Amino acid sequence: xxxxxxxxxxxxxxxxxxxxxxxxxxxxxxxxxxxxxxxxxxxxxxxxxxxxxxxxxxxxxxxxxxxxxxxxxxxxxxxxxxxxxxxxxxxxxxxxxxxxxxxxxxxxxxxxxxxxxxxxxxxxxxxxxxxxxxxxxxxxxxxxxxxxxxxxxxxxxxxxxxxxxxxxxxxxxxxxxxxxxxxxxxxxxxxxx
Amino acid sequence: xxxxxxxxxxxxxxxxxxxxxxxxxxxxxxxxxxxxxxxxxxxxxxxxxxxxxxxxxxxxxxxxxxxxxxxxxxxxxxxxxxxxxxxxxxxxxxxxxxxxxxxxxxxxxxxxxxxxxxxxxxxxxxxxxxxxxxxxxxxxxxxxxxxxxxxxxxxxxxxxxxxxxxxxxxxxxxxxxxxxxxxxxxxxxxxxxxxxxxxxxxxxxxxxxxxxxxxxxxxxxxxxxxxxxxxxxxxxxxxxxxxxxxxxxxxxxxxxxxxxxxxxxxxxxxxxxxxxxxxxx
Numbered sequence: 001x002x003x004x005x006x007x008x009x010x011x012x013x014x015x016x017x018x019x020x021x022x023x024x025x026x027x028x029x030x031x032x033x034x035x036x037x038x039x040x041x042x043x044x045x046x047x048x049x050x051x052x053x054x055x056x057x058x059x060x061x062x063x064x065x066x067x068x069x070x071x072x073x074x075x076x077x078x079x080x081x082x083x084x085x086x087x088x089x090x091x092x093x094x095x096x097x098x099x100x101x102x103x104x105x106x107x108x109x110x111x112x113x114x115x116x117x118x119x120x121x122x123x124x125x126x127x128x129x130x131x132x133x134x135x136x137x138x139x140x141x142x143x144x145x146x147x148x149x150x151x152x153x154x155x156x157x158x159x160x161x162x163x164x165x166x167x168x169x170x171x172x173x174x175x176x177x178x179x180x181x182x183x184x185x186x187x188x189x190x191x192x193x
Numbered sequence: 194x195x196x197x198x199x200x201x202x203x204x205x206x207x208x209x210x211x212x213x214x215x216x217x218x219x220x221x222x223x224x225x226x227x228x229x230x231x232x233x234x235x236x237x238x239x240x241x242x243x244x245x246x247x248x249x250x251x252x253x254x255x256x257x258x259x260x261x262x263x264x265x266x267x268x269x270x271x272x273x274x275x276x277x278x279x280x281x282x283x284x285x286x287x288x289x290x291x292x293x294x295x296x297x298x299x300x301x302x303x304x305x306x307x308x309x310x311x312x313x314x315x316x317x318x319x320x321x322x323x324x325x326x327x328x329x330x331x332x333x334x335x336x337x338x339x340x341x342x343x344x345x346x347x348x349x350x351x352x353x354x355x356x357x358x359x360x361x362x363x364x365x366x367x368x369x370x371x372x373x374x375x376x377x378x379x380x381x382x383x384x385x386x387x388x389x390x391x392x393x394x395x396x397x398x399x400x401x402x403x404x405x406x407x408x409x410x411x412x413x414x415x416x417x418x419x420x421x422x423x424x425x426x427x428x429x430x431x432x433x434x435x436x437x438x439x440x441x442x443x444x445x446x447x448x449x450x451x452x453x454x455x456x457x458x459x460x461x462x463x464x465x466x467x468x469x470x471x472x473x474x
Contacts, residue, residue, distance in 0.1 A: 119459050119460060120455075120458060120459025120460070121455045121456075121458070121459045122455075122456060122459045122460070125452055125455040125456060125459075126452075128455060129448060129451045129452050129455060132435070132437055132451050133447060133448060133451065135434070135435040135437070136434045136435055136437045136447070137434075138435075139434035139435045140434050140439070144435070146433070146434060146435060147435060148435075148436055149435050149436035149437065150436075152435060
């Protein structure tokens with residue numbers, strides 16, 4: 001296994017632990033134990049728990065960004081793109097719930113961990129850039145209303161993030177898939193030109 | 194001694210702004226001594242007549258059924274282009290149409306009527322072009338020196354730059370700090386005030402106007418006056434789609450531009466957030 005592959009393995013293990021028990025309740029030795037590695041060897045891959053958290057965020061953002069980029073590159077109206085993005089997000093929330101947990105419970109709730117090197121949008125720019133391109137092209141094609149970026153971004157990501165959170169809390173009465181249609185419709189109605 | 198190169202300068206639909214710009218060339222006397230100016234609409238010259246010349250300069254746009262010196266303008270230009278060794282188009286109207294409509298070489302985004310003569314045409318757009326640009330092109334042409342041209346027939350020496358290059362506000366552009374008002378020393382004019390510098394081909398911030406200044410340096414946005422789509426509307430406002438500039442700097446993909454902008458915005462240059470005059474370090 002190459003060093004990069006090993007790093008990825010460690011990140012996946014850490015992601016699960018961070019998502020399950022939180023950043024502060026997880027120690028490097030917990031991660032090492034889970035990996036079957038020595039703590040000393042762990043430091044060969046990541047100099048600190050914070051740097052591991054930061055790289056995980058960049059990795060997650062890139063992964064999500066790459067998927068949205070694929071949607072951006074399909075020649076379909078913005079309305080259909082919205083549905084594809086919602087679908088993608090909800091599918092991820094179901095198949096890789098630890099990603100959503102990590103984002104909500106670690107990144108958004110413990111910003112102090114990310115103060116050094118993840119300021120502003122630095123570590124999530126891969127994903128935010130794709131959302132920007134999606135909005136910009138929608139407005140350019142006169143399908144979406146020209147408005148403040150964050151007013152639109154908050155409405156879109158806050159809404160689907162909130163639904164995914166409720167799903168993880170076990171509060172939703174129905175399966176998350178059943179919300180794809182109505183949620184996409186609501187987002188489109190709020191953003192359309 | 195060889196005879197001086199013969200130049201005829203004619204005007205189409207024009208405001209004479211390009212001629213007036215040329216008057217401001219500091220070495221104009223020296224330049225005029227090198228040539229034989231057979232006709233110019235404003236300089237004291239002989240009456241115009243159709244004749245051969247080494248260099249034909251055209252200022253102003255073209256228009257059908259438009260009389261100039263008792264000739265139909267299009268006929269006049271057709272005859273004169275054929276009789277001239279080289280043709281220099283001065284100003285955005287002559288090159289692309291500009292303010293007055295249709296250009297000699299281009300009609301905004303399309304090829305113009307005289308495009309077939311492209312091999313003898315040099316284009317120096319601008320509203321007006323800088324006097325140094327006009328003089329540079331004339332000097333090079335009369336001395337038979339080769340000018341490298343871009344695909345719109347503009348001398349690369351002048352137009353391979355953007356007016357953004359050399360702007361003293363470049364640091365504010367890098368850090369995405371807007372100018373809050375016109376005329377302020379601080380801030381970039383690209384994000385709110387409509388500056389077209391990053392995608393306008395010109396050397397306004399290299400060869401300064403009146404040898405001292407440029408519009409963006411003084412706090413007014415670049416209007417993109419050298420470009421084929423000049424004049425646009427709302428010159429003092431940046432068109433944006435969901436907060437993202439509709440036009441981005443040339444040579445970079447939108448994805449790359451947004452990424453680097455996001456990085457710059459996420460970090461801060463505190464010195465540039467203050468008034469320069471309040472800076473003690």
